[in-house]
Each structure stands twice: as C-alpha cells, then as structure tokens.
Amino acid sequence: MKIVGGGLVALATSLAAASAFAWPGALDLTFGNRGKVVTDLGAQEHAHAAVLQPDGRIVVAGESRMSVPAGQFALARYNPDGALDPLFGTGGKVLTTIGTLAYAGALALQTDGKLVAAGGADAAFAIARYDASGILDPGFGSGGIVTTAIGDFAGATAVAIQPDGKIVAVGDSTTATNADFALARYDTSGNLDPTFGTGGVVITDLVGYDHAHAAALQPDGRIIVGGSTDTSFALARYATDGSLDSSFGTAGTVVTGFPGQIAALALLAGGKLLAAGKASPAGFALARYNSDGSTDATFGTGGMVTSRFGNGAGSYPDAASALVIQSDGRIVAAGSAQPGYSTSLFGVMRYEADGALDQTFAPCAAVTTPFPPVGPLGARATAVLVQPDGKLVAVGTTDYDFALTRYVGSGGASACTPATSGKANLKLRSATGRFHPHITWGWTGVDPVIGDFGDPTAGTDLTLCVLDGSGANRLAGTTPADPCSTGGSCWRATANAYRYAVAGRLAGCLNGFSRARLRVRAVGTATIRTQGGVCGFGVPSPPLALPVVVRLQRDDGPNCWEATFSHPSENDLREFTARSD
Structure with missing residues (x-):
C-alpha cells in the first residue's frame, strides 16, 4: 500500500462505562x-447491486474474475441472519x-420472484434471468x-422492471471518440421491444x-436516467416509447x-427526484429536482x-454509490469513505428530508465500517437496502470479496457520556512548516473498566x-480490530490495557493510525494515545x-465518550x- 502524508494524534482520557x-x-x-x-466466491469478486426479497433474504449481484479477459456474472x-442460503445455486452462490x-x-x-441481472459481456449489454432458486x-x-451490441462497446449499469413485465436496461454506448447514454427494452421473453x-x-x-449509472421508473411509465456528462450531474427523461x-x-x-x-436515483412524493453520487473532487453529493x-x-x-467523512480540506475518494429512502422520509446514502489518507471503508450517512445531516445517526453523524484484515483495496458499499x-443493509466489496453489513436503523440519538465540566482539553494543529498536523484530546469523567473498550483483539473497531x-x-479515524491488515495483528492485550501498532513503514497507517494505547489505571483513569508517522x-x-465536539465510540457496544468545546x-x-464546557 502506498502511504501518503503524515500526522500525529495523541489522546489522553479518563474513560467511563456508558x-x-x-x-x-x-x-x-x-x-x-x-x-x-x-463471502469469497473463489476468484476476484466485486458486488455491484442487491435486492431484498419479501421473505427477508438478500440477493447480491456482481462479477467474479480470475483473470482478464475472463469474467462471470456472480450472485x-x-x-436474514447473514448466512448463505443453501437453497440458492450451489451453497448460496451462482x-x-x-x-x-x-x-x-x-x-x-x-413480481413472480425471478431475478434479472443486467451488465455487460463481449462489449455488449448482457441480461440474465434466474428463477427463485x-x-x-x-x-x-x-x-x-440475452446480449445486445450497441456501438463499439456497451454495458448496462441499471435495470428496471415495468408493470407489464418488460425489462429496461440502462448504461453506456461508447465509440472511439464518444460515449452516450444507452437504453434497451426487452419483452418478457428477452426479445428487443x-x-x-x-x-x-x-x-x-x-x-x-x-x-449513465442509474435509472428510475415513474408510476406513469416514464423513465429517468442519471449519470454524468463530462464532469457534471446529468439526467434524461424518456416517454414510454423511448x-x-x-x-x-x-x-x-x-x-x-x-x-x-x-450513481443512484430515488423517486419522492410529489414527483420530485433525488440523486446521489460523487462530488468533484470528492464527497457524498445529493441533489433534489x-x-x-x-x-x-x-x-x-x-x-x-x-x-x-473528515479529511479537512483534502481531496480523497469519499463517494456515494447507493441511495434509499426510509419510511419516515429520511435519506440514507452509502458508498466509500476514506477518513484518513489510506485505504477506504464502507461509509454511510443519513440525512433529514431537507438535506440536513441527521445528527442522531451514530455518534459521529456518519458511519465508517472496516472489514479486517484491511488490505490495500479497502472496502466500498455499492448498494443499500x-x-x-x-x-x-449495506452491500459492497472488500478486497475482492462480497461484503455486507447491517445497521440499526431506528431508535434514539446516541447518548455519549460527557466529560466532567472543564475536565477535557483539545489541541488541534494544522500542518505548518516542519510540523505534522496533530490532535491531542484529554477526557476526564467517572471511573471505567477495561471492558468498556470492547475487545479490539477480537472484533471491536474504535472511531474518533x-x-x-x-x-x-x-475529522474521523478508525483503528480496525484484529486481524487489522493483511500483514496480521495490530492489537495486543494486557491485564489493564490494549496496545495497537501497525508493523513496518510500508504496512501503512490504517486511516491515519499507526499506534494506539488504551489503558485503565488503578485510580480509575485511562489513557489513549494514537500516533501516525509516515501517513496522514x-x-x-x-x-x-x-x-466543537470530540467523540470516541466503539462500533459493537453501547460505549461512547464526548467533550464539547x-x-x-x-x-x-x-x-x-x-478546555471543555
């Protein structure tokens, strides 16, 4: 993994059981x-899409490729518990x-339970239909x-089923000098309409x-396609005849x-349209029309x-790839997040109906999820249900494997334990001259126990x-649980502490962290120190x-600590x- 930038983070805190x-x-x-x-399907996999069946089972579609130019549709x-369904394909895989x-x-x-997968093969649109098994x-x-050649090279990135059963596939058609939106409609037997x-x-x-990257089918049958033209958001709407x-x-x-x-579209009440994707040069972008x-x-x-997802004024590949609307009108966007300067994670944000970031969604108003061991390719969500x-449910890829996560979607705001009044401090410095950017945070509150940190040697990710x-x-950074990277373990446990270190200069700092220490002392205080050297x-x-609010949370338990300045x-x-309020 290439390591870029540099930084230092040191945190000293007395942590409490929340x-x-x-x-x-x-x-x-x-x-x-x-x-x-x-899920490893045996080669190099990428998940691109997912659907939720009425019985709660989740179907994921993408590609499996052992080498170029070989490739297969992969499902x-x-x-509902996340286990592969043995009644589907071979051991849950197709x-x-x-x-x-x-x-x-x-x-x-x-509506009859059949699955329609659309994509590309042999430089053409490729559509495959499967029964429920x-x-x-x-x-x-x-x-x-079915395959359909359109131009010199074509591939589908979206598909919709009309009420009459006809299938609309949407994607690109490219030549040596141009690229255009392309649509094809098929009857229920797979013939072009x-x-x-x-x-x-x-x-x-x-x-x-x-x-073109996304499509939405209006109740009146009109088709909306979303994507980009050069470097700008672009939409087109078509009548039922194309x-x-x-x-x-x-x-x-x-x-x-x-x-x-x-990258994604959703129809809203009153005929409005919501689009989600990547802002240039980076960031989740939502637009309503x-x-x-x-x-x-x-x-x-x-x-x-x-x-x-943090990063100050830098330009890193935060990007939304998927979109879903909750029953209460809130908007959930999922994609990739790179809160440090290294590998990417699943990133999920939730917004109010007016576009304001939902401050009740996780302590950090956003969720980043690593998939240890964190490899150089990182993780990216491409669908959300x-x-x-x-x-x-967020679905995507981690280091050439299908990956899924499920999150709590309802409930009250996170109740982080506040610092005792005036007993927390914060020092944050930008990069100036010979100094690396760094942050020091101190938190003091009621007495903790080491179990409040969870167990980062066996699954607990910690986020600041x-x-x-x-x-x-x-600013956001995560110390992933073991096995933290393809290089092996990063965490070591003692009777009253956890220590974290990324071995070797070229092993990389996983989202800004190269060292960390979580320690509970006999007097009830605890210290956390996190350091990044060759990475930022x-x-x-x-x-x-x-x-300014600083929060530290664990991802697998009800523990979160905060201070307000x-x-x-x-x-x-x-x-x-x-010094804190």
Missing part, C-alpha cells in the same frame, strides 16, 4: 459475524459464464441469457462524454452545474448537499471524530466553527486549543 443504549447506525450484532459478512443469496469481461452491474426482482430461466433469451426507440434501443448524446420527454429540462435532458456524477427537472431550492444549498423493521458547529464531520490523519485546518483560547489559522 449506560446501555443503542443508536441508529450501530452494527446489528445478530447479523453475520458481529454485524458483518464477507449470492443470504438468509456463477454464470456469458463472455469475456462479463459483469452484473444491476439487479431487479420481478438461482437457475437460469430457459424461457428468457437463449438459455436465460420494437415499440421502444429504434428496434428496442435508444442512444442519447448529451454533447459530452456521457455515462423518445425524450420535452417537458423535462431542456428537450428532455438536464445538465446541472454540480461537478461530479450521479422538481418534476420538471429544475433543481429544488428548498433542498440543501441551491438544491445540493455535499458531505465528507432498508428492511421492513427499519434495519439498514471531531464535529464542528455546522455539524460536519471534520486528515486533520482539519482551523479556525473551526463553534462549538465552546470557548477556545486559540482558534486561528494555525491551532485550536480549548
């Missing part, structure tokens, strides 16, 4: 292994060979498979290099001055919201975050908006120094 509580965003420990599931089905560079980029569930449907295409576009195919040039809908945007298309790309394609000025700032009980007065997450920690540059003695371009 009262038992659960908060939205906490890992659901009844799912898989302490809230996480990792896996999980029971691999389908279609052609070279095959991948399933999207997945849809028909994972067997290819012989009544669809040729042995359950001649009533749609030209021979069942539609190609739309939005002037630039256009890439023609552009002139009542939407300019002649059926919308190019918004939001730099980035749309009125039914005519104009931006909704009542959402965020000018119709758009951007959020980060909401169960009928409100729990949230700094929130400013705007509610933004200005994304420390934000002061001045910071007040008040409203009256700093220094808050300038170089340093923030304060």
